[in-house]
Amino acid sequence: MTSQAQQIALLHVDTIQPHLSEWTKTIFDFGETAWREYQSCAWYVARLRAEGFSVEEGSGGMPTAFCAHWSNGPGPVVGMYAEYDAVPGNCQDAATVKRPRPGLSELAGGHTDPHSGLGIASLGGLLATKAAMERQGIGGTLRFTGEPAEKVRGSKPIHAARGYYDGLAAMLSFHPFYMLPLCNTARWDTHCGAAYAMIYRFVCDRPEDWLGHAGDRAPIPQSHSAVRAPGANDALMTMYLSSKALRDSMLPHQGGWSISEAILTAGQATADNLPAALSEIQYMIRVPTTAMADQATAVLDVNAEAAARMTGCRVERHWVCKSRPGLANHVMARTVFGALQAVGAPQWNERAKRIAREIQENAVGSSTTEPFIDECERLIPPQEAEAILRRDLAPSQVNSTSDDYTDMCWHAPTARFYVARPALRPAAGKRYPSWVMNALGGIPETIDPMVTCAAKTLALSALRLLEDAVTREEAMDEFIRRTGGGIGGSNWIAPLCDYEPPIHFRWPEYVETVRGREWWIPTGRVD
The missing domain is CATH 3.40.630.10 (Zn peptidases)
Structure with a gap:
């Protein structure tokens, strides 16, 4: 009624x-x-x-x-x-x-x-x-x-x-x-369930220091033949492939849970003979519990650090979300x-x-x-x-x-x-x-x-x-x-968010150009 x-x-x-x-x-x-x-x-x-x-x-x-x-x-x-x-x-x-x-x-x-x-x-x-x-x-x-x-x-x-x-x-x-x-x-x-998402940012800002070969006695250190760091693109691909290979060890693949990735930014080199300076890959971990999310994150952290060291980069981890079940x-x-x-x-x-x-x-x-x-x-x-x-x-x-x-x-x-x-x-x-x-x-x-x-x-x-x-x-x-007593109770899970809003990354968006409003990936329109 x-x-x-x-x-x-x-x-x-x-x-x-x-x-x-x-x-x-x-x-x-x-x-x-x-x-x-x-x-x-x-x-x-x-x-x-x-x-x-x-x-x-x-x-x-x-x-x-x-x-x-x-x-x-x-x-x-x-x-x-x-x-x-x-x-x-x-x-x-x-x-x-x-x-x-x-x-x-x-x-x-x-x-x-x-x-x-x-x-x-x-x-x-x-x-x-x-x-x-x-x-x-x-x-x-x-x-x-x-x-x-x-x-x-x-x-x-x-x-x-x-x-x-x-x-x-x-x-x-x-x-x-x-x-x-x-x-x-x-x-x-x-x-x-719970979910964590993070962006791993690989930055190659000192490629000339790769393996200590500063200058490498080349007239132009960035020449095609100079020894230089592989760079951020290689770091991203190493991270991508190693994490794919280890997914079975991160969490059980049942009940609709997943780890998925999205490449936000890759490249940033201005010529083909320069190492890519920046790349970013986002991971989303969807799991039943925060303990499982922590476990998967620990593996991703190891992979990211290894990928950075292998390619002459440094790595930063930035949180996108940490949410409770x-x-x-x-x-x-x-x-x-x-x-x-x-x-x-x-x-x-x-x-x-x-x-x-x-x-x-x-x-x-x-x-x-x-x-x-x-x-x-x-x-x-x-x-x-x-x-x-x-x-x-x-x-x-x-x-x-x-x-x-x-x-x-x-x-x-x-x-x-x-x-x-x-x-x-x-x-x-x-x-x-x-x-x-x-x-x-x-x-x-x-x-x-x-x-x-x-x-x-x-x-x-x-x-x-x-x-x-x-x-x-x-x-x-x-x-x-x-x-277990309301907010702050014995069974209460406190907010996991300990980060600032991740608003400054290169999220896909619409842009205004001389051609008008279009998607950040150019449409190829000629009208």
């Missing part, structure tokens, strides 16, 4: 739905990637201020982060958040065919999860909660953080360490469904799933199905009568989803997969829930290329049902927590019990 305030919130989401659709497309088209979400962040800041929120820009020392507040008098503080970073190399238009957004190459950024829908759904839930609080005179405060660089688990460990999640009665964390059985449900016991809260999970039950799973109309069939035809050459998988329009109770998830996990494995909402869990009772993004059922027995999911996340007819459902679920959950002191107290009691 929904309260009067909750009914007002549901109606408010329906009223602003055209705006939510337009806003989702706006963020989708920005397609900005980690630590470089300038337009997206500015859009949120302006929108929130227009809606009456006070906004701190650059929260936690991150230029593309923010923290917004709105208060309706004394009462509990409930938190929500937006993500808005995209992924390099996934530039896809909101279209039924494979093509990049206008004026860009497919190498540019694009939304895969999609965080464009995640953030606007959260904003919709926030605004609906605010409208109901105003109409019904409900006291309390809404806190809304802007979380950049989620794809590298970037902002939340920093926000956590700097106190942005302290003082919350509850945190609500929504994500588009991305793997079965976590579709239209909430996480129960098995939450996401998640913490369950059954009261919060039940509360959010109850709200999702009241809203119902998202439904796709015939217009959306026609678009989906057109995508099927263009992607694999055939279509199905019902193009979306059945799970998209069904709810699954958290305990049932948990049982399915656990079937493929070792009994001793506490966590599964990776996401940085986990840092929020240690500062407030947190619910992690999922609403179905559109996903297509197989046609002609063929797998879909990645552009298909990316396109479905940008086409209004296919992504709007998820955004609307999630916004309503967030609003109903927030209002339940604001209005129902018993539920709120039960959630906090469970948080205190699981942490």
Whole structure:
């Protein structure tokens, strides 16, 4: 049974739905990637201020982060958040065919999860909660953080360490469904694991000192025949290959855990006869526990030092993230799933199905009568989803997969829930290329049902927590019990972040040139 305030919130989401659709497309088209979400962040800041929120820009020392507040008098503080970073190399238009957004190459950024829908759904839930609080005179405060660089688990460990999640009665964390059985449900016991990410920077700033051959009696020490250091490119390749060879010894390859790498910067030589001066490689370690992350990091450190010594370089390690594993809260999970039950799973109309069939035809050459998988329009109770998830996990494995909402869990009772993004059922027995999911996340007819459902679920959950002191107290009691006394308790894991925001690296981004705005890798356009 929904309260009067909750009914007002549901109606408010329906009223602003055209705006939510337009806003989702706006963020989708920005397609900005980690630590470089300038337009997206500015859009949120302006929108929130227009809606009456006070906004701190650059929260936690991150230029593309923010923290917004709105208060309706004394009462509990409930938190929500937006993500808005995209992924390099996934530039896809909101279209039924494979093509990049206008004026860009497919190498540019694009939304895969999609965080464009995640953030606007959260904003919709926030605004609906605010409208109901105003109409019904409900006291309390809404806190809304802007979380950049989620794809590298970037902002939340920093926000956590700097106190942005302290003082919350509850945190609500929504994500588009991305793997079965976590579709239209909430996480129960098995939450996401720990993750470390770091950049190893190799610098060859004294190549003439390689093996003590200063000058090497050559007229020009940097000549083709002079003995000189191999340089930073060789260091990077040595690091890359040695770490690949040792991965089996770093952690067990089961349960969805991984160590992956991305080369940020390589080369920097101005001629082919000069050693490369700088190279950078990022590693992301996704594992169940911080102890396993420490073990893998120790091996990577050894490899990096060896690679540097072999190639006449020095090495620096810079942290991108150190995030904790998640913490369950059954009261919060039940509360959010109850709200999702009241809203119902998202439904796709015939217009959306026609678009989906057109995508099927263009992607694999055939279509199905019902193009979306059945799970998209069904709810699954958290305990049932948990049982399915656990079937493929070792009994001793506490966590599964990776996401940085986990840092929020240690500062407030947190619910992690999922609403179905559109996903297509197989046609002609063929797998879909990645552009298909990316396109479905940008086409209004296919992504709007998820955004609307999630916004309503967030609003109903927030209002339940604001209005129902018993539920709120039960959630906090469970948080205190699981942490062994709350923040600082015997089972509490303190923030791991002991580094400054890694904003100064050569992260992929859009640039302004005489040719106009383009991706940092030139598109080759001649127009």
